[in-house]
Amino acid sequence: MDRFAVVKVSGAVFDLQNRGGEMVRRVADQLRGASEEGWRVAAVAGGGSVARLYIRAARELGASEAALDQLGILITRANAELLIAALGGVAYPSVPQTLEELLAASASNRSIIVMGGLQPGQSTNAVAALAAESLGAALLVNATDVDGVYTDDPRKNPSAKRLESVGVEELTQLLSGSEHKAGTYELLDHVSLRILERSRIPTVVTSYEGILAAIRGEKVGTRIMY
Amino acid sequence: MDRFAVVKVSGAVFDLQNRGGEMVRRVADQLRGASEEGWRVAAVAGGGSVARLYIRAARELGASEAALDQLGILITRANAELLIAALGGVAYPSVPQTLEELLAASASNRSIIVMGGLQPGQSTNAVAALAAESLGAALLVNATDVDGVYTDDPRKNPSAKRLESVGVEELTQLLSGSEHKAGTYELLDHVSLRILERSRIPTVVTSYEGILAAIRGEKVGTRIMY
Amino acid sequence: MDRFAVVKVSGAVFDLQNRGGEMVRRVADQLRGASEEGWRVAAVAGGGSVARLYIRAARELGASEAALDQLGILITRANAELLIAALGGVAYPSVPQTLEELLAASASNRSIIVMGGLQPGQSTNAVAALAAESLGAALLVNATDVDGVYTDDPRKNPSAKRLESVGVEELTQLLSGSEHKAGTYELLDHVSLRILERSRIPTVVTSYEGILAAIRGEKVGTRIMY
Amino acid sequence: MDRFAVVKVSGAVFDLQNRGGEMVRRVADQLRGASEEGWRVAAVAGGGSVARLYIRAARELGASEAALDQLGILITRANAELLIAALGGVAYPSVPQTLEELLAASASNRSIIVMGGLQPGQSTNAVAALAAESLGAALLVNATDVDGVYTDDPRKNPSAKRLESVGVEELTQLLSGSEHKAGTYELLDHVSLRILERSRIPTVVTSYEGILAAIRGEKVGTRIMY
Amino acid sequence: MDRFAVVKVSGAVFDLQNRGGEMVRRVADQLRGASEEGWRVAAVAGGGSVARLYIRAARELGASEAALDQLGILITRANAELLIAALGGVAYPSVPQTLEELLAASASNRSIIVMGGLQPGQSTNAVAALAAESLGAALLVNATDVDGVYTDDPRKNPSAKRLESVGVEELTQLLSGSEHKAGTYELLDHVSLRILERSRIPTVVTSYEGILAAIRGEKVGTRIMY
Amino acid sequence: MDRFAVVKVSGAVFDLQNRGGEMVRRVADQLRGASEEGWRVAAVAGGGSVARLYIRAARELGASEAALDQLGILITRANAELLIAALGGVAYPSVPQTLEELLAASASNRSIIVMGGLQPGQSTNAVAALAAESLGAALLVNATDVDGVYTDDPRKNPSAKRLESVGVEELTQLLSGSEHKAGTYELLDHVSLRILERSRIPTVVTSYEGILAAIRGEKVGTRIMY
Ligand SMILES: Nc1ncnc2c1ncn2[C@@H]1O[C@H](COP(=O)(O)OP(=O)(O)OP(=O)(O)O)[C@@H](O)[C@H]1O
Ligand SMILES: Nc1ncnc2c1ncn2[C@@H]1O[C@H](COP(=O)(O)OP(=O)(O)OP(=O)(O)O)[C@@H](O)[C@H]1O
């Protein structure tokens, strides 16, 4: 059977205003690399700044939180299409919109599948964890805009230290202050952690420059321990 | 605009082996009553013992946790069909399978809509909370097999006391021991509570005999405070 | 082109209350065996006792016969998911819900496809026959809870004798007392027989222990002659 | 609740080569009449000569019987679109492709719904019977190209006599010679009769000139007795 | 039957970076106004600057023109969701993704429907024209970022003069220089004009401040003559 | 990556009344030939005389132009099914109904995909051009009922001369008199030409006897130059 790695790609990679498609191409290159080394990959694109732009406007206009999530999901799918464009023929050519469609895509002849969010009330981190469960993935790489898990938010606290590994319960404590509103930041939300925990999915948190290294098993980022 | 109440109907109502459709009919009578008093209702059926039967067998056979959720969802949809049968022509005649389909059904001429689960990784409690958000519901009734929230699990601790109201954070503490595996018991899971909290949805936890009373605003069960 | 065997798997295999997943695993082992011997397989799961439990309750609650069929179909799909779980990576990972979805799955890289019922008014036996037509199957195995066709219902008439082969018209006579209500017992219904007949599909009726033997062309059960 | 009449419209009505849309308009006028008299109507269009043209060509080209059915279904849907065009704004504007879509359409604000076939292995007569079950219809009108049930096929046997009423079992005997191949003629097939029987649906067989009279309860055609 | 106005809402209205949801709200107010005056409205949201941002990035990454269109369509649907949020309960709660879904929505009890693009190779102007045909709309308002059709592009040629009315052929000449690449500017493309022409749909081109005035039949913008 | 040829198959090939499936088989043989020579093929079936029959009747009955297109699309899908039947196991077994479904089919293990029309307002020529874009096709063959592009309509002007090649702008001029109404004749419509132009898709116009020759690069028909 195929060996799958699931990669959550930070919404920050899709910062089109400031960086165009430059970072998307770099992520695509790493995924193509993994594919050439025998992996199949399911990537899950995050929302990023455009998602937040829409969510902010819609909140002002009176949308429900569920509708805000739905709007964010549309943008993650647009981001997924960008990644598919950058991957070319090695990618499954459309964006699965349910776990069932992901499974159908996994039975095709394309080695990389790219999706966005699925349903309101579920972060793209949770989607990545569910995808890993569904595909029986060997590895989940959470590729974010910092290079691992720190003892505190490194953007707010410059003396925070990066951890080489972290227990899932310790991580839950560390991140417990995070919010549930659509469009807010949190490295890994509670649900995602519970899914990782229930299926003990081998997980590495790293930067989007470290994806291929993490898939190769090199020592990058922070490993979650169960 | 229509005034919606969302009702989460405990899986225990669908205990066909021991009770046949008897309790389903009693729940249907209450929902029909609410409809006659001017409410529109979106009901979400839980899984109950048949769901647990399937989940146990599938887990032994090696299914992933996501696949177990999928299986549970199928059974909640069968339960939803039972409730539709008991409601007759006042019910929307099919079971929405996504929030979008729920919204489409809400634009029809039927006053009651019944659904089950939606996607792996989301309990039917979470579905009920998302439905309440999406519909801008005035009220969420969590109709379960105990008559409210207790200071401890009343099935294990007979000296537990029922609360008239409980703060959402206090409730989070109370229920924090609950599990995330498919088919396990938990009154209200973390995600559901976070969704209720983010949208401050007026919520009452009561028994499935108390649904109509709760919708009428009578003093039953436990009210969640924000 | 691929050589397909279609296997109707008796609902009796999914007797979870009494047997758990034990018989499901045994059926899965035989299908996997056929796959290893070069066959592609489309399995159709029957409803069994859980289907009958739901149908009985829904009939009491006033559901239409079409709604009862729909409910039975949901349970056959849950049964199909169990068989997929037991098959693991060799199975197409989701349950086709139309003949078109079956055909799409047949163009994937998975050797075994599992489905349940499709539409009200059509037994799972009829679905198996239509699947055999659509896939141009070389063989249809009707794996049921008796080891072949008898001169009379063997459960009611202990002196009934098993037939090695039976003409399709003779079989029609033999089974002509059977009912059309959802959830009733009948070895092979009239429609199924007419579909088998119109396409002259090579068919063996055998027990669910005899599936692999029947696919191998060994002499088990009863062969239908045209 | 709405009072539904289901009308099976003979494929002969859609004889475009010889009659253009003339008969379609006459059927539409009658359905509109029924709607003005307070009925809701679900019409099911048959296949007719164009369906037979396609089925014959496809059979020569080697299509499976299931594929032939699929082709016939496409043409019945084209016929359904013609009827919708002739009905204008009183008709539900698209053609339901499953019973579930029919039910959704029944919860809309349009009084007439038009569909064609649903799935291979099911005649449009069977679809009409299932629709009648699903909608809890008060009446099924089988509007065909003869003016009722005769003691024998009136096209072959000019001395055949029209019956005022006929028992469902007697009718089964009368029609028992009919075929199951896609595109062959048969007034009412076995499955349709079994569905009518299991739900005891009040049914009148009449010509497509007699639809409105039949709905009004006037004495036309042949009534099926249970 | 319902009287429908179709309104193409310029992508420029969704300029979230610079204006937030301010213009969206103003458009929503006008559509709600039309609804209160007895109209049903189908609005079609354009793409605007975010669509162009994505299209530019995807083109650099090597996407096909069809994929660029697909990406633009996703953004128009996000824009449509914003307009739905601003409209609240008067709007159909989800975004139709095909003309068939639009027709289904038109049979609901909501007076305003909002959609975005449908398929690659079709501008949102063409979608608006097709929607007008499908719904038998009494009027199409093309609400853009200029206040009508000018003798030349008013942004490039300040001496261009606004026309009170223009023949469809003259308009074709005027706009004949426009491009077919995804994301390029053109007031009305060739296909849209041909659809308007074939169905002679009464059309007014005006600014997004003039929508309600145009629906009321006041003298704003430019009227297309056939 | 796979090398794709897209083939638009003239509706004239599906002239069942006069020719049965004879020409369909000849087209199928050529596509199978191309497949055996290493090509993957996406064929798009046109409407032909049956489409025109339905469109004429529906127009008389008062259908909108969009509804006429929809009707034509149904018939093109029936034609596509005929071609699939003639191709047998080498064909993807169902007809994609959107570009997304085409892309999914392109990730299957079947070498030939057959589709019909997609959406109102888009000719099957435009669909073929979009399919070529989406698949990154190496070649588009427009197989029609004349053997190439002539200096004038060869059916009306017998002195018209066939061109070996023609520039896309010259071709636009040549064909500029063509109509946009559903069911009218036009070799290549304006939109199709604009899509071919924007993506510079290598295109040959030839007769349906010349398909394989054109795919092989032999000198047949008329080549479009950019
Ligand atoms: N503090 C508490 N107060 C009340 N009940 C509690 C508490 N803690 C745990 N419980 C348990 O929660 C159970 C209800 O949760 P359970 O998941 O079984 O019900 P449900 O959500 O209604 O069912 P389903 O998930 O099948 O729809 C009660 O029967 C009780 O034993
Ligand atoms: N002539 C006969 N020969 C064999 N079995 C018969 C005969 N007539 C009736 N039967 C009955 O048919 C039963 C099998 O039909 P049943 O519908 O229970 O099985 P199934 O189709 O395998 O199950 P499901 O419909 O749930 O998938 C046998 O157990 C037997 O009692």
Ligand SMILES: Nc1ncnc2c1ncn2[C@@H]1O[C@H](COP(=O)(O)OP(=O)(O)OP(=O)(O)O)[C@@H](O)[C@H]1O
């Ligand atoms: N006993 C009978 N009484 C009346 N008609 C009969 C009888 N037996 C056979 N027929 C034939 O049945 C025909 C009607 O069946 P047919 O399938 O052609 O019609 P339909 O169902 O209206 O058409 P379609 O299947 O295309 O919708 C009649 O024209 C008649 O020749």
Ligand SMILES: Nc1ncnc2c1ncn2[C@@H]1O[C@H](COP(=O)(O)OP(=O)(O)OP(=O)(O)O)[C@@H](O)[C@H]1O
């Ligand atoms: N003759 C003309 N009269 C008016 N505007 C013209 C003319 N020719 C070109 N234009 C340009 O067309 C523009 C409107 O087309 P554009 O595609 O930008 O708008 P839109 O269709 O409203 O936006 P979107 O496609 O994002 O929904 C005007 O801003 C103007 O610059």
Ligand SMILES: Nc1ncnc2c1ncn2[C@@H]1O[C@H](COP(=O)(O)OP(=O)(O)OP(=O)(O)O)[C@@H](O)[C@H]1O
């Ligand atoms: N300059 C031209 N060169 C060649 N054919 C032309 C020209 N101008 C018009 N035609 C006409 O175009 C016709 C082909 O267009 P038509 O739409 O009939 O075919 P098609 O696209 O193959 O069919 P369909 O649309 O049903 O799939 C020819 O038969 C010819 O009469």
Ligand SMILES: [Co+2]
């Ligand atoms: Co949380």
Ligand SMILES: [Co+2]
């Ligand atoms: Co939790």
Ligand SMILES: [Co+2]
């Ligand atoms: Co029968």
Ligand SMILES: [Co+2]
């Ligand atoms: Co029969």
Ligand SMILES: [Co+2]
């Ligand atoms: Co143009």
Ligand SMILES: [Co+2]
């Ligand atoms: Co044109």
Ligand SMILES: [Mg+2]
């Ligand atoms: Mg059976």
Ligand SMILES: [Mg+2]
């Ligand atoms: Mg043409």
